[in-house]
Amino acid sequence: MSKFAFQRAFQELTDEESEAIMVRARLLEFPAGAIILREGEPQTRIYVILDGAVRVLRLGQNGTEKELAGPLGPGDTLGEMSFVDDMGASATLIAGSDVVMKVITHQDVDALASQNDTFKERFYLSLLFTVVRRLRVLDYKMAFAD
Numbered sequence: 735m736s737k738f739a740f741q742r743a744f745q746e747l748t749d750e751e752s753e754a755i756m757v758r759a760r761l762l763e764f765p766a767g768a769i770i771l772r773e774g775e776p777q778t779r780i781y782v783i784l785d786g787a788v789r790v791l792r793l794g795q796n797g798t799e800k801e802l803a804g805p806l807g808p809g810d811t812l813g814e815m816s817f818v819d820d821m822g823a824s825a826t827l828i829a830g831s832d833v834v835m836k837v838i839t840h841q842d843v844d845a846l847a848s849q850n851d852t853f854k855e856r857f858y859l860s861l862l863f864t865v866v867r868r869l870r871v872l873d874y875k876m877a878f879a880d
Contacts, residue, residue, distance in 0.1 A: 739784045742809030746856040759836035770827040777816040777823045779837045786833030791826045805830045814861045
């Protein structure tokens with residue numbers, strides 16, 4: 735499951751690079767209902783879901799929670815924007831079931847980039863494709879919202 739999740743998350747990396755970042759990443763587990771991350775909290779890591787489902791919520795202006803995306807699952811990444819811009823979490827992440835994930839730090843990326851000049855470029859290109867896919871989904875949801 736881990737290998738599939740990392741290959742899906744980082745499609746621009748070679749199989750060897752995907753394996754290398756997966757091995758470096760630290761394993762985390764959250765029980766169903768646990769808050770993984772709160773909107774606005776400082777956050778500089780990328781989470782790769784290996785198993786389970788994660789809900790992505792934001793607080794609206796009237797204080798109500800709004801689900802931004804359907805539950806995210808194996809192979810989905812979380813925290814990409816904060817990893818890039820260091821602006822804090824843009825949403826609250828809640829374990830919709832028991833969740834197993836791996837976390838990638840800047841140190842993990844830098845260590846692998848020191849071994850391969852083009853690693854970082856392809857790593858960030860993978861993140862860009864992820865963010866673009868999510869933006870398209872949100873764009874569609876906004877266009878057809880009630």
